[in-house]
Amino acid sequence: MQRWKINLAVLMGGNFLVMAGMTMIMPFLSLYLKKDLGLTDDHEVGLWAGFIFAANFITSFIFQPLWGKLSDKYGRKMMLLRSGFGMAIVIVLMGFATEPWHLLALRMLNGVISGFSPAAVALVSATTPKNRIGFAMGTLQSGGTAGAILGPFIGGLLADSFGFRPIFYITGSFLFLASVVSWLLVQESFDRNAAALKAQTSVIKGLKELLVIRQLPVLLTVTFLIQFAMLSPMPLIPLYVEKLHGTTENLAFYAGFVGSVTGISNLICAPLLGRLSDRIGASRILIISLAGAGVMLIPQAFVGTVGHLLIFRFLLGCFMGGLIPTVNSLIRKHTPDDMVSRSFGFNSSALALGNMLGPVVGGALSGFIGIEGLFVLSGVLLFLTCIWASRAIRYRKQTQVKA
CATH class of the missing domain: 1.20.1250.20 (MFS general substrate transporter like domains)
Incomplete structure (x- = not known):
C-alpha cells in the first residue's frame, strides 16, 4: 500500500x-x-x-x-x-x-x-x-x-x-x-532544520498574514457557519419532534434518529463528494454544497411530519459532506507550505467557535423566532456565504488570467 x-x-x-x-x-x-x-x-x-x-x-x-x-x-x-x-x-x-x-x-x-x-x-x-x-x-x-x-x-x-x-x-x-x-505507522517527510531557519511570527501576526489571502476569511467563515447551522437548532430538536409527532410515545427514538440522520448521510457522502472534487474542482463542490445545504435547511421550518423532517435532515447531511472536506482542500491549496498547519489551526478554532456559539445563540434566539426561525436563519446565512465564496473564487480566477 x-x-x-x-x-x-x-x-x-x-x-x-x-x-x-x-x-x-x-x-x-x-x-x-x-x-x-x-x-x-x-x-x-x-x-x-x-x-x-x-x-x-x-x-x-x-x-x-x-x-x-x-x-x-x-x-x-x-x-x-x-x-x-x-x-x-x-x-x-x-x-x-x-x-x-x-x-x-x-x-x-x-x-x-x-x-x-x-x-x-x-x-x-x-x-x-x-x-x-x-x-x-x-x-x-x-x-x-x-x-x-x-x-x-x-x-x-x-x-x-x-x-x-x-x-x-x-x-x-x-x-x-x-x-x-x-x-x-504514520510517516512524514519534515525537514525540521529547514523549518527552524525560517523566521517565526507570532500567532496574531500569522493570522494577519493569512487573512491577506482573500480566500482564507471566506473559508474560515464557512467552517464557523457549518457548525453554527448544524448545532444551533440541535438542543431544540427533541421539542420540535414532539410537536410534529404529537405524542410522547417513542419520542426519544425519533428525536435521536432526527439528530443522527444528518451525520449518517454526511458519513456516506463526504468521501464521494471528495472524490468528485478531485475531478471537477473543490471550489465547485463547495459552492454547490453551500447552496444545497441552504436549500435543505429552510424547508425544515415548514414540515408537517417527522418523516418529512427526516428526509430534509438526511439531504442536508449529503450537502454538509461536501463542505468541511472541500474547505480543507482549498485551505491547503491557497496557503503557503510553511503556514499550512497554522491555517488548519485557525480553521479548527473557527470550528470550535461554531460548536460553542451555535447552541448558545440558537437557544437565545429561539425565544423570539422559534426553532423554525433558526432553520430559516441558518439557511439564509449559508446562502450569503455561498455568494461571498463564489465571488472570492471568481476574483482569484480573474487575477490568474490577467497574470
Missing part, C-alpha cells in the same frame, strides 16, 4: 476514536454529576453540565492556532502524538474526578492540548498526491463524523453496562492505542 494511503487509513481510525471519545460523555454527563460527583439540585446539575461541556471548546478555540504554529516549526506528527497521548491521559483522569470543578478543569485542559484532528488534516494534506486531496479529505472527515455519530451511542451502552467511571478509562485506553499506532 502506498505511504499516503497508510497514513490516511491510520489517521481516519484515529479521528474516529478522538471524536467518539469527545462525544461519548454527552449522554451521561448530567447523571455522572448527580450520581458520582454529589450534586443533588437539578438546576445546579444543568449549570455545571453546560459549563463542563462548553469548557473544552472554549480552550480549544484559544489554543489551536498556537499548536498550528508549532506544527509548522516542529512537524505535524509531533503535534499529532502530543495531542493523542495528552488527551488519553486527561480523559483517564476524568474518571478519578471527585468534585464537579475537577471535571471542569480537566475538560478545559483537554481543550488546551487537543489538536489531533487539525494535525491529522495537515499531515494528510502534506503527504497525499494533489490529485487525490479531495478524496483524502472526505475520507478523513468520514472517520471523524462516524465517531461523532457513534460516540454518544457507545457511551450510553457502556454506561449501562459498566457504570460511568470505567468509560473514561476505556476511552483513554483507545486514544492511547490510536496514538501508539500513529507513532509506529
Whole structure:
C-alpha cells in the first residue's frame, strides 16, 4: 500500500476514536454529576453540565492556532502524538474526578492540548498526491463524523453496562492505542532544520498574514457557519419532534434518529463528494454544497411530519459532506507550505467557535423566532456565504488570467 494511503487509513481510525471519545460523555454527563460527583439540585446539575461541556471548546478555540504554529516549526506528527497521548491521559483522569470543578478543569485542559484532528488534516494534506486531496479529505472527515455519530451511542451502552467511571478509562485506553499506532505507522517527510531557519511570527501576526489571502476569511467563515447551522437548532430538536409527532410515545427514538440522520448521510457522502472534487474542482463542490445545504435547511421550518423532517435532515447531511472536506482542500491549496498547519489551526478554532456559539445563540434566539426561525436563519446565512465564496473564487480566477 502506498505511504499516503497508510497514513490516511491510520489517521481516519484515529479521528474516529478522538471524536467518539469527545462525544461519548454527552449522554451521561448530567447523571455522572448527580450520581458520582454529589450534586443533588437539578438546576445546579444543568449549570455545571453546560459549563463542563462548553469548557473544552472554549480552550480549544484559544489554543489551536498556537499548536498550528508549532506544527509548522516542529512537524505535524509531533503535534499529532502530543495531542493523542495528552488527551488519553486527561480523559483517564476524568474518571478519578471527585468534585464537579475537577471535571471542569480537566475538560478545559483537554481543550488546551487537543489538536489531533487539525494535525491529522495537515499531515494528510502534506503527504497525499494533489490529485487525490479531495478524496483524502472526505475520507478523513468520514472517520471523524462516524465517531461523532457513534460516540454518544457507545457511551450510553457502556454506561449501562459498566457504570460511568470505567468509560473514561476505556476511552483513554483507545486514544492511547490510536496514538501508539500513529507513532509506529504514520510517516512524514519534515525537514525540521529547514523549518527552524525560517523566521517565526507570532500567532496574531500569522493570522494577519493569512487573512491577506482573500480566500482564507471566506473559508474560515464557512467552517464557523457549518457548525453554527448544524448545532444551533440541535438542543431544540427533541421539542420540535414532539410537536410534529404529537405524542410522547417513542419520542426519544425519533428525536435521536432526527439528530443522527444528518451525520449518517454526511458519513456516506463526504468521501464521494471528495472524490468528485478531485475531478471537477473543490471550489465547485463547495459552492454547490453551500447552496444545497441552504436549500435543505429552510424547508425544515415548514414540515408537517417527522418523516418529512427526516428526509430534509438526511439531504442536508449529503450537502454538509461536501463542505468541511472541500474547505480543507482549498485551505491547503491557497496557503503557503510553511503556514499550512497554522491555517488548519485557525480553521479548527473557527470550528470550535461554531460548536460553542451555535447552541448558545440558537437557544437565545429561539425565544423570539422559534426553532423554525433558526432553520430559516441558518439557511439564509449559508446562502450569503455561498455568494461571498463564489465571488472570492471568481476574483482569484480573474487575477490568474490577467497574470
